[in-house]
Amino acid sequence: MKILVCISHVPDTTSKINFTDGGSKFDTNGVQFVINPNDEFGLTRSMWFKEKQGASVTVVNVGGPETEPTLRKALAIGADAAIRVNTEAIDGFAVSKQLAKVIRDGGFDLIIAGRESIDYNGGMVPGMIAELTNANFVNNCISLEIDGTNATVIREIDGGKETVTTTLPLVVGGQKGIVQESDLRIPNMRGIMMARQKPLTVVDSVETPTETSSIKFEKPQPKGAVTLVDPDNLDELINLLHNEAKVI
Amino acid sequence: MLEILNINKIMSVLVYTESENGKFKKTAFEVVSYAKAVANQLGTTVTAISINTNDASELGNYGADKVLNVNSSQLETFNAKAYSSAIQQAVEKENAKVVIISSSADSKYLAPILAIGLNAGYASNVIEAPSNTNPFTVKRTAFTNKAFNNTTINTDIKLVGVSNNSFGLIENSSAASTEGFSPSIPEIGVHVDSVDKASDKVSIADAEIVVSAGRGLKGPENWGMIEELASVLGAATACSKPVSDLGWRPHGEHVGQTGKPVASNLYIAIGISGAIQHLAGINASKVKVVINTDPEAPFFKAADYGVVGDAFEVVPNLIEKLKAFKAQQ
Numbered sequence: 001m002k003i004l005v006c007i008s009h010v011p012d013t014t015s016k017i018n019f020t021d022g023g024s025k026f027d028t029n030g031v032q033f034v035i036n037p038n039d040e041f042g043l044t045r046s047m048w049f050k051e052k053q054g055a056s057v058t059v060v061n062v063g064g065p066e067t068e069p070t071l072r073k074a075l076a077i078g079a080d081a082a083i084r085v086n087t088e089a090i091d092g093f094a095v096s097k098q099l100a101k102v103i104r105d106g107g108f109d110l111i112i113a114g115r116e117s118i119d120y121n122g123g124m125v126p127g128m129i130a131e132l133t134n135a136n137f138v139n140n141c142i143s144l145e146i147d148g149t150n151a152t153v154i155r156e157i158d159g160g161k162e163t164v165t166t167t168l169p170l171v172v173g174g175q176k177g178i179v180q181e182s183d184l185r186i187p188n189m190r191g192i193m194m195a196r197q198k199p200l201t202v203v204d205s206v207e208t209p210t211e212t213s214s215i216k217f218e219k220p221q222p223k224g225a226v227t228l229v230d231p232d233n234l235d236e237l238i239n240l241l242h243n244e245a246k247v248i
Numbered sequence: 249m250l251e252i253l254n255i256n257k258i259m260s261v262l263v264y265t266e267s268e269n270g271k272f273k274k275t276a277f278e279v280v281s282y283a284k285a286v287a288n289q290l291g292t293t294v295t296a297i298s299i300n301t302n303d304a305s306e307l308g309n310y311g312a313d314k315v316l317n318v319n320s321s322q323l324e325t326f327n328a329k330a331y332s333s334a335i336q337q338a339v340e341k342e343n344a345k346v347v348i349i350s351s352s353a354d355s356k357y358l359a360p361i362l363a364i365g366l367n368a369g370y371a372s373n374v375i376e377a378p379s380n381t382n383p384f385t386v387k388r389t390a391f392t393n394k395a396f397n398n399t400t401i402n403t404d405i406k407l408v409g410v411s412n413n414s415f416g417l418i419e420n421s422s423a424a425s426t427e428g429f430s431p432s433i434p435e436i437g438v439h440v441d442s443v444d445k446a447s448d449k450v451s452i453a454d455a456e457i458v459v460s461a462g463r464g465l466k467g468p469e470n471w472g473m474i475e476e477l478a479s480v481l482g483a484a485t486a487c488s489k490p491v492s493d494l495g496w497r498p499h500g501e502h503v504g505q506t507g508k509p510v511a512s513n514l515y516i517a518i519g520i521s522g523a524i525q526h527l528a529g530i531n532a533s534k535v536k537v538v539i540n541t542d543p544e545a546p547f548f549k550a551a552d553y554g555v556v557g558d559a560f561e562v563v564p565n566l567i568e569k570l571k572a573f574k575a576q577q
């Protein structure tokens with residue numbers, strides 16, 4: 001089984017979110033970048049397939065050279081090889097077009113991507129690459145088992161979960177549950193040393209139409225101070241929620 | 249002759265209205281309200297597509313002019329590929345240039361497939377009506393609700409995913425005409441074996457009010473009062489990440505960055521300190537209340553209303569007072 005894990009290079013959750021150039025660009029100054037958490041759950045699951053079922057695992061990112069430390073981290077966690085498609089990630093569609101080419105060229109039969117990245121939150125890439133490569137697609141995957149070319153997947157739905165069966169080639173949109181938080185692996189020194197020897201291939205991008213364009217970022221208005229209510233005066237809280245906030 | 253007819257045909261805004269067991273979800277009315285606002289901007293009408301619903305005319309109350317009503321046993325359970333194909337055929341039939349969907353788990357699942365099928369640029373998590381229709385510009389959330397992004401959609405057909413509970417319901421009485429529609433259903437590669445869904449509980453995605461609790465509750469045996477508070481308010485229950493990691497509550501209740509997103513009208517956090525990952529997931533909620541013993545808990549900075557106090561005293565007390573309040577309503 002040839003697995004491709006799509007890795008988004010995103011600001012760490014605790015980063016300060018600021019913009020430069022009149023609000024048109026994300027300010028990377030002082031920001032630490034990490035593997036997108038939803039992708040890291042999928043990467044960790046792919047390690048299980050590698051160790052138990054002999055799968056090969058390649059990681060891929062669409063982005064500039066600055067994303068390579070994130071790919072090296074994925075190699076240190078245990079991926080066999082990395083690919084970077086050398087272009088700016090403009091929108092979900094453009095990234096998907098690049099990834100679709102990598103999938104076709106590499107003959108991957110299981111593709112794991114996070115359900116969404118924590119920066120743009122678009123949630124587009126897994127479904128788009130499935131459609132572009134004619135693969136089956138299951139989103140919000142919280143459990144994934146592969147037996148030969150058959151897959152059993154549990155998908156989180158609004159208010160519950162659903163068990164589905166499908167076949168490879170398959171794209172899953174992964175999230176917490178595909179492995180647990182406690183299963184995540186911190187790269188050890190040996191992994192980090194080995195990662196330096198593993199192939200990181202840079203490939204050229206293909207031309208894509210610009211379907212959507214980011215024009216300007218804005219930050220929300222600063223929030224007013226909290227209104228504190230005395231625990232002995234909860235009628236006041238009910239009054240505020242009913243008459244002021246009008247939510248009950 | 250055919251070509252002339254096509255040019256003269258009004259390009260209505262097409263909206264996919266979700267339902268469950270034959271009844272529309274609240275998000276269906278919200279996306280129709282949104283579609284109506286866009287149609288007004290473009291000087292056109294709203295066509296809705298509904299799948300296996302009992303009374304499609306209800307959509308007229310929010311501005312639908314026409315409903316394409318699909319009744320198909322093949323579409324009884326949700327399948328992203330099949331549903332996407334049905335919507336695509338409706339878009340093509342109506343020659344629609346703007347397509348509106350919700351941000352439910354199912355709509356977010358089918359949207360990328362639909363976008364590729366239609367060659368449509370897709371903007372998700374949109375929170376307002378377009379600020380401009382040429383270029384078509386929408387405002388969406390980014391960085392997990394820590395920022396907004398204004399995006400133009402440059403393609404001929406535009407697909408807009410509306411963030412749940414962002415636009416609201418706007419009554420717009422139209423008399424919706426209903427028309428049967430029978431799309432062809434493609435062969436599908438993903439088959440549903442079983443569905444595990446609590447039918448008696450409000451889901452976090454559909455809830456107006458969410459009552460959420462954290463490690464401050466000290467153990468799973470103390471969730472009785474949380475369930476009771478939720479039941480008095482008709483709310484869904486949720487929890488913080490440590491609580492689901494500890495196995496006190498099911499993973500499906502975990503809200504936050506790596507859990508479920510919440511965009512309710514009211515979010516009540518009990519014994520949750522307010523880690524940045526938690527706040528990222530619940531920020532889209534309109535009004536936030538925090539109950540915590542520690543006045544320094546970061547949640548107080550994010551909340552609209554706060555009570556500094558012991559949950560084991562405040563919550564039972566609040567339940568009694570709310571019961572009395574509800575009895576008077």
